[in-house]
Amino acid sequence: MSAASVSKKLRQKVARHAKQRCGYCLVASSITGIELQIEHLWPTSKGGLTIEVNLWLACAECNQRKSDRTRVVDPLTKKEVPLFNPRQDGWQDHFHWSDDGTEIIGLTAVGRATIVALQLNRPARIGTRRRWVSVGWHPPKD
Numbered sequence: 001m002s003a004a005s006v007s008k009k010l011r012q013k014v015a016r017h018a019k020q021r022c023g024y025c026l027v028a029s030s031i032t033g034i035e036l037q038i039e040h041l042w043p044t045s046k047g048g049l050t051i052e053v054n055l056w057l058a059c060a061e062c063n064q065r066k067s068d069r070t071r072v073v074d075p076l077t078k079k080e081v082p083l084f085n086p087r088q089d090g091w092q093d094h095f096h097w098s099d100d101g102t103e104i105i106g107l108t109a110v111g112r113a114t115i116v117a118l119q120l121n122r123p124a125r126i127g128t129r130r131r132w133v134s135v136g137w138h139p140p141k142d
Ligand SMILES: [Zn+2]
Pocket: 022, 023, 024, 025, 026, 027, 058, 059, 060, 061, 062, 063
């Protein structure tokens, strides 16, 4: 089901709950000027429904890399683990920012695996974060 099938009211509710930012890399549309996408946490291709509890916000890059994956491999243990779920899991329980604020560090198997799967530390994004840090826009305070 396409994002277009999500009502404006539901989209606004999900976006408010998601603090208007990507659930994975935490990029905010207020910084990029690019509207975030509604994503299905459990993919529609696997029977995921377009209901509030299955929706969150993601940037286009994270959403595309996530695709229909729900389980990913931890690069440290090589074991398959669930992909980070921004609605159920606490971001700060699984990730933290590097001291300079440019890289996301995985604290758990889920965090490490999600970083690799979604390429959360791709070089272009690190460069962008460096510029955001220099003007005080990043990392998010909460
Ligand atoms: Zn993202």
